[in-house]
Amino acid sequence: MTGGLLAVHAHPDDETLSTGALLATWAAAGLPTTVVTCTRGEQGEVIGPEQSVLEGNGRALAEHREVELAGALAALGVRHHAFLDQLVRPSSSPGGQDDGDGPGGRLRFADSGMAWIATGQATAAADLPEDAFVRVPVDVAAAGLADLIRREEPTVVVGYEPGGGYGHPDHVHAHRVMTRAVELATAHLAVAPTVLWAVLDLVQLRAAYRALAEEPTPAGLALPDPAGPVPSAAVPSAGVDVEVDVDPVLDKVLAAMRSHATQVQAVRPTPGSTHVARFALSNAVLQPLLATETYRVAHGQGPAPTEWPAGIRPRVA
Ligand SMILES: [Zn+2]
Numbered sequence: 001m002t003g004g005l006l007a008v009h010a011h012p013d014d015e016t017l018s019t020g021a022l023l024a025t026w027a028a029a030g031l032p033t034t035v036v037t038c039t040r041g042e043q044g045e046v047i048g049p050e051q052s053v054l055e056g057n058g059r060a061l062a063e064h065r066e067v068e069l070a071g072a073l074a075a076l077g078v079r080h081h082a083f084l085d086q087l088v089r090p091s092s093s094p095g096g097q098d099d100g101d102g103p104g105g106r107l108r109f110a111d112s113g114m115a116w117i118a119t120g121q122a123t124a125a126a127d128l129p130e131d132a133f134v135r136v137p138v139d140v141a142a143a144g145l146a147d148l149i150r151r152e153e154p155t156v157v158v159g160y161e162p163g164g165g166y167g168h169p170d171h172v173h174a175h176r177v178m179t180r181a182v183e184l185a186t187a188h189l190a191v192a193p194t195v196l197w198a199v200l201d202l203v204q205l206r207a208a209y210r211a212l213a214e215e216p217t218p219a220g221l222a223l224p225d226p227a228g229p230v231p232s233a234a235v236p237s238a239g240v241d242v243e244v245d246v247d248p249v250l251d252k253v254l255a256a257m258r259s260h261a262t263q264v265q266a267v268r269p270t271p272g273s274t275h276v277a278r279f280a281l282s283n284a285v286l287q288p289l290l291a292t293e294t295y296r297v298a299h300g301q302g303p304a305p306t307e308w309p310a311g312i313r314p315r316v317a
Pocket residue numbers: 010011014168171
C-alpha cells in the first residue's frame with residue numbers, strides 16, 4: 001500500500017484517542033498522513049486547576065486546544081492538518097456562521113457541546129451554540145472535505161462508526177460528513193478509498209475493564225463497570241476487520257495524549273495483555289488504551305485486498 005491516509009475527527013484529542021496508533025504507524029511508514037478536525041473543542045470541560053480559567057471561555061479555549069492538537073500531531077508524526085471550516089468555501093455555506101474575523105470573514109464550526117448519560121455514552125448539550133458544527137448541513141461541510149479527498153486521493157479514509165464512537169453529536173455529524181464527502185469525491189476518482197470506522201473489540205474492552213480493577217486506582221478517579229454500558233464503538237470480535245499493534249508506537253501515542261493536557265489526565269503505561277496504558281477524561285473514569293487498535297471496513301466490504309504498512313493487518317477470523 002503506497003497511498004495516503006486521511007482521518008476525520010470531531011475535536012482535538014479524538015485523533016489520538018481513537019486513531020493514534022494508526023496515524024503514528026502510517027506516518028512512520030513514510031506515507032502521507034492527514035488529519036481533518038471538525039471543531040476546536042471549545043465547549044468541553046477543562047482538566048486541571050492551571051487551565052480551569054479557560055473553561056467557558058470559548059475563544060481562549062479554542063486557541064489553547066489548537067496548540068495542544070499541534071503538539072499531539074507532531075508527537076504522532078502527522079505533518080498535514082486542517083480544520084474542516086478552513087476547507088469549506090463561505091459562499092457555499094448557508095448554514096455556517098460567519099464570525100467576521102479575518103479578511104472577508106471566515107467560517108467557523110463550533111464544538112456543539114455534549115452531556116454524559118452514562119460512562120462512555122454522550123448526548124447533545126441542552127444549549128446548542130448558534131454556530132454549532134451540528135447545525136452545518138451535511139452537504140455543505142462534506143463539499144469542502146470532498147475537495148480535499150479529490151486533491152489528495154487517499155487510499156484510506158478513517159473516521160467513526162454511525163454512532164460516532166460514543167454518541168457525541170459532533171462525532172455522529174462527523175461520521176455523516178465523512179461518509180457524504182467520500183461519496184461526492186468518489187464520483188471523480190478512478191479508485192474509491194477504503195473507508196475504515198474506528199471500533200473497539202468488545203471482548204478486549206471488557207477484559208481490560210476487569211484488568212484495570214487489579215491495578216492501583218489513582219485518587220479522585222473511578223473504575224469503569226466491567227458489566228456496564230459500553231460505547232457505540234464497541235463491537236463483537238467478528239465485527240473487526242483490521243487491527244493495529246499499539247506497542248511499537250506507544251511512546252508516540254502517550255506523548256500525544258499528554259499534549260492534550262486539558263482533556264486527558266492520569267496517562268500511564270501499564271504493560272499487560274489486554275491494555276498497554278490507562279488514562280482518564282474529564283469524567284474521571286479510568287479508561288484502558290487497548291493493546292490493539294481496531295477498525296471495521298465500512299459498508300460491509302471485506303478488508304481492502306492490499307498490503308498494509310507493517311504493524312497494520314487484516315484480522316483473520
Ligand atoms: Zn470528540
